[in-house]
Amino acid sequence: MTETGEAVIVRRNVAKENSNQLGTSNDPENEPESETESKEIRLTLMEEVLLLGLKDREGYLSFWNDNVCYGLRGCILVELGLRNRIGLEPCGMRRKNVSSRNIVVKKYVPTGDSLLDEALKHINERKPLNTETWINYLSGETWNPVNLPLQLRNVRERIAKNLVENAFV
Incomplete structure (x- = not known):
């Protein structure tokens, strides 16, 4: 695998770990306001x-x-x-x-x-x-x-x- 390919995989894994450490979940209450506003006028x-x-x-x-x-x-x-x-x-x-x-x-x-x-x-x-x-x-x-x-x-x-x-x- 190339060096850039490994970097992409590492970044994805780091992003997943950071989101898990921050305690983010898929609850609608934790969504940013811009996403909920876009759902209202979809x-x-x-x-x-x-x-x-x-x-x-x-x-x-x-x-x-x-x-x-x-x-x-x-x-x-x-x-x-x-x-x-x-x-x-x-x-x-x-x-x-x-x-x-x-x-x-x-x-x-x-x-x-x-x-x-x-x-x-x-x-x-x-x-x-x-x-x-x-x-x-x-x-x-x-x-x-x-x-x-x-x-x-x-x-x-x-x-x-x-x-x-x-x-x-």
């Missing part, structure tokens, strides 16, 4: 993308912007991944690339967000599929009528309603 990834896509003067998204539709569905999958509800299957011996690996449910526990819970329910009820396929199914872009019930409807409106209810807009 937006989901979908809400952040929707706010970025709003026209400043008009206050609405372009109705014809299909990229926002796919982007929001992708954000739903990313948010579920960040909350440790879904993940990618292991790459295995063949070393599949990320885009061809399937999405699997890690924990089927409600998140408290209706959109995320609905998407998690759909993913849990189906066989594992890759990310691109799930984005197409959730956006309703499929020629197979059997998969149309997987479409998440009124996503923009539901996200905007959450923003209004939480007094962000």
Whole structure:
């Protein structure tokens, strides 16, 4: 191992020992105020993308912007991944690339967000599929009528309603 690699390991170990000696724990009471303040005003990834896509003067998204539709569905999958509800299957011996690996449910526990819970329910009820396929199914872009019930409807409106209810807009 190189000298810099050993230095990094030593620094990590020293940092762990210092935190243990100081008696820090994972209690919410011991957290710095800046972290607790950020938790109070935490937006989901979908809400952040929707706010970025709003026209400043008009206050609405372009109705014809299909990229926002796919982007929001992708954000739903990313948010579920960040909350440790879904993940990618292991790459295995063949070393599949990320885009061809399937999405699997890690924990089927409600998140408290209706959109995320609905998407998690759909993913849990189906066989594992890759990310691109799930984005197409959730956006309703499929020629197979059997998969149309997987479409998440009124996503923009539901996200905007959450923003209004939480007094962000």
